[in-house]
Amino acid sequence: MHMVFRHSTDKGDKKMLVALAGNPNVGKSTLFNRLTGMRQHTGNWPGKTVGIAYGHCTYKDKHYVIADVPGSYSLIALSAEEEVARDFICFAGADAVLVVCDATCLRRNLNLVLQIMEITGNVIVCVNLMDEAKRKGVWLDLPELSRRIGAPVAGLSAGKGEGIDGLLEALYNLRPRPPLELDYGMHVEYALAPLIEELESRDLPFSARWLALRLAEKDASTVKSIEENLNISPDTDPALARAMEKTECRLRERGISQTRLSDLMAARLVEKAIELCHGAVSPDDEAFSNRDRKIDAILTHKVLGYPVMIVLLALTLWITISGANYPSALLGEGLFWLGDRLQSFFSGLGVPPMIVESLFDGVWRTLAWVVAVMLPPMAIFFPLFTLLEDLGYLPRVAFNLDGFFKKCSACGKQALTMCMGFGCNAAGVTGCRIINSPRERLIAILTNNFVPCNGRFPTLIALISMFFAGSAFSLAPAFMLTGVMLLGVLMTLLTSKLLSATILRGVPSSFTLELPPYRKPRVAQVVMRSILDRTLFVLGRAVTVAAPAGLIIWGLGNITYEGVSLLSILSEALDPFGRFFGMDGVIMLAFILGLPANEIVIPIILMCYMSGSTLMDYTSLEELGVLLIENGWTATTALCVMLFSLMHWPCSTTMITIKKETGSLGYTLLAALLPTVFGLFFCFLVARLF
Amino acid sequence: MPTYTLDTLCQGEAGTVSALMASGAERRRLMDIGLTPGTTVKSLFRSCSGDPTAYLIQGAVIALRREDAHTVLVRTTI
Structure with missing residues (x-):
């Protein structure tokens, strides 16, 4: 399910496209409804939003088109709905991306925030469910987080409508920023250099570094989407193929296999998230979910x-x-x-x-x-x-x-x-x-x-x-x-x-299912x-x-x-x-x-x-x-x-x-x-x- | 500390992820849900039918089937 977006060159209208992204079940649709006054169906289970819903929102003199994107853990998409989410975030050319996070487990949510920030710097981190976090005794230092992340961070309780004005103000004042450049270590950076250089030589409306990372990573679905949306593919482009060859050669020389490269990237994101949260967010604590575990003990009981x-x-x-x-x-x-x-x-x-x-x-x-x-x-x-x-x-x-x-x-x-x-x-x-x-x-x-x-x-x-x-x-x-x-x-x-x-x-494929808090x-x-x-x-x-x-x-x-x-x-x-x-x-x-x-x-x-x-x-x-x-x-x-x-x-x-x-x-x-x-x-x- | 696969953990036991044996997209998915080497994972409860099992991974409760948990190596003191 690949989507191809046509970019409008008409900058005459003042409407800004704003994407609402985030992990499943963090309240994206609730926030969407708050912002647009629409009534997109919400529910406490992952995978509820399957298509992309659009709504409108006006704040002061600016008009926004808000897009509710299906939830995903990562831009490496595994299912059709995650591909929809990835393609929209990467290629729809949104003017801003609001990445909605769950305040009760912010660190794990930052994985997606960082992945998105590698594509675009125009990100606002929306830390939702602040009320739930407060009740569970989770503390967050949002100003400090904002300083560390290098993007506005807005605290919200979308269900109650708290923090919406602050978010809109942050969106109104959002200034374009360059994408995040995470350092993947000397060896990977050295290997990537030829590819980045080659891509930078083209006039792309896109982060050359991000493209280089994705092409080197070789996730089939992402590579296909890049080809369809940006018309860039090493298969049809000899200069790019040569650069790609150089990158692959450098990786091989350093003994970095495809799996190792992917691991390095994933691990770097986690490491960065830990760095960002250290001292600014209370560490993971399971004590607060005792009530949920008691309910689960009955609802998933062997006999009952x-x-x-x-x-x-x-x-x-x-x-x-x-x-x-x-x-x-x-x-x-x-x-x-x-x-x-x-x-x-x-x-x-x-x-x-x-x-x-x-x-x-x-x-x-x-x-x-x-x-x-x-x-x-x-x-x-x-x-x-x-x-x-x-x-x-x-x-x-x-x-x-x-x-x-x-x-x-x-x-x-x-x-x-x-x-x-x-x-x-x-x-x-x-x-x-x-x-x-x-x-x-x-x-x-x-x-x-x-x-x-x-x-x-x-x-x-x-x-x-x-x-x-x-x-x-x-x-x-x-x-x-x-x-x-x-x-x-x-x-x-x-x-x-x-x-x-x-x-x-066929045999059953791998399966992960999040059990959200009650x-x-x-x-x-x-x-x-x-x-x-x-x-x-x-x-x-x-x-x-x-x-x-x-x-x-x-x-x-x-x-x-x-x-x-x-x-x-x-x-x-x-x-x-x-x-x-x-x-x-x-x-x-x-x-x-x-x-x-x-x-x-x-x-x-x-x-x-x-x-x-x-x-x-x-x-x-x-x-x-x-x-x-x-x-x-x-x-x-x-x-x-x-x-x-x-x-x-x-x-x-x-x-x-x-x-x-x-x-x-x-x-x-x-x-x-x-x-x-x-x-x-x-x-x-x-x-x-x- | 001895190393086991994640599915061997009993309910209530915790371990530290030491390595993943899956490959390709499955491997990346496990990492994206928070199972990166060094993180703590705790086995919480099992489904009525005994499989899958719910694990506490970086603050979220995520269910994995036995086959998938078997590809995650954890160090634990048990």
Whole structure:
């Protein structure tokens, strides 16, 4: 995933490009939101920002474009998202780079600060989480640090909005500085000299020293990026190749191998960071994290770890299901009542019946169902999930499940992308960029659809409530839904294993996962944000799809061919196929028409059964269940629909995302085929066994 | 002090990194997360399934699989 940037030569506009860089999980997105007033989703786990988000910020008379860059430990990128970060920091030509650091472990963060300062001197070190550091008894002498580093250092508590003004003032007053020149010792410097000299002879808008270091270091991905962005490569440039040869010769003579050179560079950065911190930052102390270790002792306990995970999941689902029941009924009744009033009003105005009926029986009713069935569960589930995310629990889930993923020759971070899939599979697929190995990343992309996204939750919840456990607050539906989700996880693992034993063969690659400190979730903020941003966003998408779908269904139900509606013709054609797998033609049609969004599957099924027949008001899920039973549904049918909902082709958005991320139509089709085949197989089994 | 691989450390034990046996990008990544020779690393706790293990490395808690920890040599007094 290499990016090529075109540099604008137009210096006329006063907008400055400011990059926000830093290690994962230090609060870059929180700072981004503070600076731009935007609401980029934040969460307490590494790898949350996968693309680059842009926002605007004005301070005094200067305008800034702020870019939120994915977190990385180093400019030596291992994963696709780190390549995005490296390419942006190195080649996007930012006027300033704000390197965000964690005040509680500043020394390790300085590694990246120094690497970035080798490219550009226009750096401000943002020491974030000062409040957390203070609470943990960590002391920092920021003025002294600034003097030693040779760059402005701003202390921040971005979550509380403290220190933002100081940072903006520092940015406003930032004067161009030359890049940092770290001394790598006589031998390396002597070897580098010919290369630096050669590069300096060209008029580059770039530090010749930095380029020389990278070319000598020979990290394949960085070298390729330099070639693409700056058009500099020893392969196509004889003069550079000669200089390179000289450098290599000098290194060889001194017995410095490629590995040794890389080690020397890495070690020099660490040494420098220690030098900078000595006496200005309190030494590493583990005593302060005792509370975290106590929580970890329970959450990752040998015996308790898994049950705690399942109970937390079941609890989340129980709160969602029992909390959504009543508001769903209320919303449904209200919207249907309103629809009826509006319909009679427009009929009274003399609007042609054809238009009124298509709008209200078609569009309005489908919309009402989508809103009534979807909004309450999402408005409860999203905030709960975001709370767990904010707390820092997700990386622990990945930590606990890694053993299973390793057995499937997959990456432990797949647990993180799987969790993202619970929210939205398209987001989960994009999130797979955090996985280093291309093979493991493909496995994660191809299997992401096995966990039910938020669009499929309401379908599952509605069916469980209708057929398996009606009474509110009973635990049975939550346990059943937990079972469905665990089946999804199991299928993810099985398919991963299958893929790594067949077309994506290989051994697990190296894996590092940071377990961030537990942070107290900002409850009010989380609830507001997750409802306003995520819930309304997902609902908006569902509504956009549901409205035309409602119109199409109404049309199919009302346009007749030789006295039979098109809907009946289509569903009857699909009927034998559906019946073979324990469902019927209407259900198959609904899943096909539901390709743009899974949310509308149940509304389509209901619309189909009702089309042409009497109008029916939304009263309760139980009554809708009666309608389904009248149309031949049994508990087996419901079970098959649930299984097929869990395992069928991904929605169109997810498929487009898979195509974009893998660049391959074949893998996109495979991603659709895998769950569909498994789904049909399970449905067939259930239909035959029960 | 005797040298062991990092994965042999028991929970709660600490050691000093003496060398890395990985190569290429993996080697650099271990260094970038803070495992450079001379730094102290402490084994904190294991996952439910026994692997990976969480280590305290320069103030951050980072999980490594057994295979990866096996490439890190540490000196320890145990």
